[in-house]
Amino acid sequence: MIETRGLRKSFTSRQGREKKVVEAVRGVDLDVAEGEIFGFLGPNGAGKTTTLRMLATLIEPDGGTATIAGADLLSDPGEVRRRIGYVAQGGSTWDESTAREELVLQARLYGVSKADARARAVRVLEGFQLSEYADRKCKTYSGGQRRRVDIALGIIHEPKVVFLDEPTTGLDPQSRAHMWDEVRRLRDEGMTVFITTHYLDEADALCDRISIMDNGIVVASGSPAELKRDISGDIVRVSTPTVASAAEVLGSSSFVTKIETQDDGVRLYVEDGAAAIPLILRALDAASVELGTIELHRPSLDDVFLTKTGRSLRES
Amino acid sequence: MKLLRDISLIFSRQMQLLLRNPVWIAVGLFQPVMYLLLFAPLLKPALGVRTNAEAYEIFVPGLLVLLAIFGGLFQGFGLIAELRAGVIERSRVTPVSRLALLLGRSLRDTVSLIAQAVIITILALAFDLRVFIGNLLLAYLMLALISLMTSAVSYGVALAVKSEDALAPLMNTVAQPVLLLSGILLPLTYAPGWLQGIANWNPFSWAVDGTRALFRGDLGAPDVWQGLLIMALLAVLAVAWAARLFARSVR
Numbered sequence: 162m163i164e165t166r167g168l169r170k171s172f173t174s175r176q177g178r179e180k181k182v183v184e185a186v187r188g189v190d191l192d193v194a195e196g197e198i199f200g201f202l203g204p205n206g207a208g209k210t211t212t213l214r215m216l217a218t219l220i221e222p223d224g225g226t227a228t229i230a231g232a233d234l235l236s237d238p239g240e241v242r243r244r245i246g247y248v249a250q251g252g253s254t255w256d257e258s259t260a261r262e263e264l265v266l267q268a269r270l271y272g273v274s275k276a277d278a279r280a281r282a283v284r285v286l287e288g289f290q291l292s293e294y295a296d297r298k299c300k301t302y303s304g305g306q307r308r309r310v311d312i313a314l315g316i317i318h319e320p321k322v323v324f325l326d327e328p329t330t331g332l333d334p335q336s337r338a339h340m341w342d343e344v345r346r347l348r349d350e351g352m353t354v355f356i357t358t359h360y361l362d363e364a365d366a367l368c369d370r371i372s373i374m375d376n377g378i379v380v381a382s383g384s385p386a387e388l389k390r391d392i393s394g395d396i397v398r399v400s401t402p403t404v405a406s407a408a409e410v411l412g413s414s415s416f417v418t419k420i421e422t423q424d425d426g427v428r429l430y431v432e433d434g435a436a437a438i439p440l441i442l443r444a445l446d447a448a449s450v451e452l453g454t455i456e457l458h459r460p461s462l463d464d465v466f467l468t469k470t471g472r473s474l475r476e477s
Numbered sequence: 478m479k480l481l482r483d484i485s486l487i488f489s490r491q492m493q494l495l496l497r498n499p500v501w502i503a504v505g506l507f508q509p510v511m512y513l514l515l516f517a518p519l520l521k522p523a524l525g526v527r528t529n530a531e532a533y534e535i536f537v538p539g540l541l542v543l544l545a546i547f548g549g550l551f552q553g554f555g556l557i558a559e560l561r562a563g564v565i566e567r568s569r570v571t572p573v574s575r576l577a578l579l580l581g582r583s584l585r586d587t588v589s590l591i592a593q594a595v596i597i598t599i600l601a602l603a604f605d606l607r608v609f610i611g612n613l614l615l616a617y618l619m620l621a622l623i624s625l626m627t628s629a630v631s632y633g634v635a636l637a638v639k640s641e642d643a644l645a646p647l648m649n650t651v652a653q654p655v656l657l658l659s660g661i662l663l664p665l666t667y668a669p670g671w672l673q674g675i676a677n678w679n680p681f682s683w684a685v686d687g688t689r690a691l692f693r694g695d696l697g698a699p700d701v702w703q704g705l706l707i708m709a710l711l712a713v714l715a716v717a718w719a720a721r722l723f724a725r726s727v728r
Contacts (some may be wrong), residue, residue, distance in 0.1 A: 217570050242572045253567035255559065257494055269486050270571040272479075414542060 162322055163193035163355040166224035185211040188225065193322075193355060193370075198348050200368030201357040202462075204470070208377040208430065209357050210250070212255050217247040217324050230321040230353075245269065246315035248322040249329065253311050256300035260291055260310045263299070264317050271318035278317075279358065281340070285313045289343065305336030312343060324355045341367050361462035371462075375470040382385060388465045395434030396417065396460065397441060400426035400453035410448045416440055426453065434459070451469035483574040485580020495585060506593050509544050512538075513600055516662075524663075533606040538616065539596050540690035545620045546594070546655060546681060549627025550648045552586050553635030560639060562582040565723075575724040579632060579716060586628040587621045594620055608692050615701070616691040622708035624685055626715040633719035659685050680707050 168189040176182050186208040193199040199265050203209045214228060215222045218238040227234035230244040254263055261282050268278035286292045289309045294302060299310065301371045306329065315323050325344070344367060348354050358364055364371050365385045372382040381388055401407045412420050416437050419430040431437040434457040445452050520532040561566050567577055596619060598606075608616075628696065631648065638644055656662075658672075659681040665673050676682045687704020690696075 219566065220576070239572055242570060245570070247567075247570040249566050250561050251563050253563035255494070255562055255564050258490075262490075264494075266486065266490055267567070267571070270568065270573040272572070318571075350621060390664060 162189060163199075163227070163229050164194040164361065165189055165191045165216070165227040166225055168212065168215060168227055169193045169223045170208075170215060170220065170303075171223060183378055186215070186222075187375070189377075189379055191372060191379065192382075192397040193353060195321075196348060196355055197369040198344060198354045198356060198367055200364040200371035201355065201374065202359075202361070202364055202371055202396075202466070203357075203374035207374045209374055210375070213324055213326055213357060217245065218242050219247075226468065228353075230232055230439075243318075244321050246318065246320035248311050248315035248323065248325045248328065250326040251359060252307060253314055254299040254307060257298055259296050259298055260286065260302075260313070267314045268317045273467065281317055285317055287344075289313045289332060293393060303336075303340065305332055308332060308336070308340065308345065312340075316347065316352065320352070322355060325354065325356045325358055327359060330359065335361075361466065362451060367460050373466060373469055378467045381465065389462065391465070394430060394432045394460075395437070396455045396458040397429045397431055397434055397437055398426060398458065399429065399441065400455075402451055402453065406448065407445065407450050410450055411441065414440070414444055481575050482578050483577030487568075487573075487577050488584050491582055492588070493587040495589060501605045501675060502589055503591060504546075504595060505548060505589075506507040506557055509540055509593070509597055510600065512540055513597065513604075517604070518654055522664060528605065530607060533601050533604050534608075534692045535664060536662075537597065537601045538692045539659075539664075539685055541597060541616070541660045542618055542659070542681065542685050543625040543656065544593060544597070544629050545590055547652060548590050549586060549629075550631045550652055552582070552628040553631035553644050553648070554641055555636040556632050557581070557639065557641055557644065558637075576716075576720040578637060578723045579629060579720045582627040582632060583625050583628045583716065583719075585675060587624045591617055591621060593595075606692075610707070612691040612696055615696075615705075616688050619684055619688050619705055619708060621693070622679070622705070622712045626708065626712040627683070629712070629715035633722050635721070638723040646707040653679055655679060656704055661685055664689070680711055680721055683707050 168186060169184075170186040171182050171184040174183060189208070189212055201209055201213070209222070214220045216227065216234065216243050218234070222235065229241050232240035234241050254260070258275055264282035264285060265275075265278045268281050269275065274283065286295045289312070291306065291309055291313065294306060299307060302310065311326065312328065315325070328344070329340050332340060339361070343356055344356065356368065368385060369386050370382070371388070372379045374380065383391070399407060399411070402425075404422055404424075404426060408420060408422050411417055411427060411429060416431055417429050418432065421428040429437070429441070438455060438457065441455065442452070517536050519535060520526075521529055523533055524535060526532050526535070547643060547722050556565070565578070568574075597606075598613065634647060635644055638647065656678045658679040660668070661681075665682065666677050669677065683700065683704045684707070686700040686701075687698075690698035690700045695701075
């Protein structure tokens with residue numbers, strides 16, 4: 162549904178007399194399949210938004226190729242516009258207009274007739290549970306309602322692909338969960354959803370596949386499960402008063418790929434945590450090592466992010 | 478056809494929003510009405526003319542051109558608010574014509590300017606101003622061209638600078654000399670030769686002369702067609718430039 166190869170964009174910024182060229186996007190390859198929720202992750206300044214704005218025809222790429230819903234981005238941006246929807250991060254509604262007015266206008270800008278535009282607005286308002294507020298001015302809406310109107314505006318023309326730029330940023334947990342349901346509903350209706358996010362838990366819960374971007378390039382792609390499996394298997398933490406002997410026993414075990422000692426126990430990197438736990442218990446028991454507690458950690462996308470970019474998303 | 482449809486979509490949306498708060502039209506009228514009531518009475522003795530009607534024939538056209546210039550130049554502020562709200566970006570991802578994004582807005586400004594001009598003209602009738610309807614309509618055409626040009630310029634600059642803080646001083650800096658060099662408040666016939674020489678290079682001075690000729694009833698004066706032609710050309714240039722910015726602007 163979306164295929165990009167070597168997409169590039171640089172900006173020139175002026176500081177006094179010196180011109181500085183910032184390579185915001187340095188060759189991005191993406192493959193998004195039809196009907197999936199695709200997550201695009203990366204720290205601020207990674208080039209996510211620039212990539213998204215190029216795909217949405219808002220800025221022209223410097224180089225590379227991209228095909229979106231069968232239309233060529235560089236040679237036929239007009240056709241791309243007809244086939245995609247785009248929901249910006251900062252909102253898109255006018256305070257003094259009502260949701261219904263905005264929706265009807267938006268549909269008509271896509272060439273839909275007046276009567277059809279009205280019917281679509283009714284349908285979409287219903288779908289996003291906005292009917293009750295449809296004729297109130299947008300300035301009276303809550304953050305969550307306003308965000309739903311934004312998304313409704315992005316899909317009123319029934320695009321094949323919809324781009325959502327950080328759709329849950331700034332929403333309270335309940336509105337966020339609600340938004341996830343809306344996004345899943347769009348996918349279930351057959352739309353391909355391309356979503357950028359800061360939240361790894363969101364990418365994990367919502368996305369079928371993700372790409373992680375850092376410093377203008379894609380550093381990892383795959384399903385959340387694949388990416389997590391790729392890094393290092395599972396982590397088992399064993400607490401014990403006799404750290405040295407526990408380390409000696411477990412360090413020589415074949416199922417442990419790596420061991421770290423800590424003040425009150427050891428961290429074990431193993432292939433399959435669930436299978437390793439009985440083996441660990443048996444080995445410690447056989448060597449009469451006293452055992453405190455035992456915990457299994459599955460790697461999170463946070464760990465993936467840390468391995469791929471060298472830093473945690475939270476600190477960036 | 479698509480262009481006309483798009484223009485009418487943008488125009489009707491903008492008009493609907495304007496009419497929702499018609500108080501802004503009244504606010505825009507406040508200053509010119511004050512000039513009409515509090516400044517114009519000084520003109521009969523100052524200009525040395527015999528009747529009020531003659532003084533108003535000279536003053537009202539200038540006042541209307543002033544209204545068209547200033548009304549247009551400050552429209553950019555509304556656009557910056559729309560940029561900030563994301564409305565422009567939302568329009569730019571649709572296949573809507575970029576020229577329509579500009580013209581729909583500029584035409585709204587032009588229509589509201591003409592509405593204000595009609596009100597001022599009616600008020601001036603109470604002060605014995607008399608003007609032929611045909612001439613008046615041509616004068617309104619001149620005003621419409623001015624307003625189309627100045628609002629397009631203002632939108633273009635707004636898209637380029639993207640901030641009210643930059644737009645306000647910029648527009649004031651442009652408007653000030655334009656105002657003083659166009660003989661809007663007092664005709665430049667009273668000006669020394671060097672000042673008239675500079676004013677000849679100010680296109681708005683031609684527009685003011687043309688509008689005054691129309692209010693005088695002097696349809697045949699070369700000022701009329703020259704003023705209209707210059708304003709039409711500049712309006713086309715301004716619209717073309719600003720529409721390009723609508724197509725290109727990054728944010």
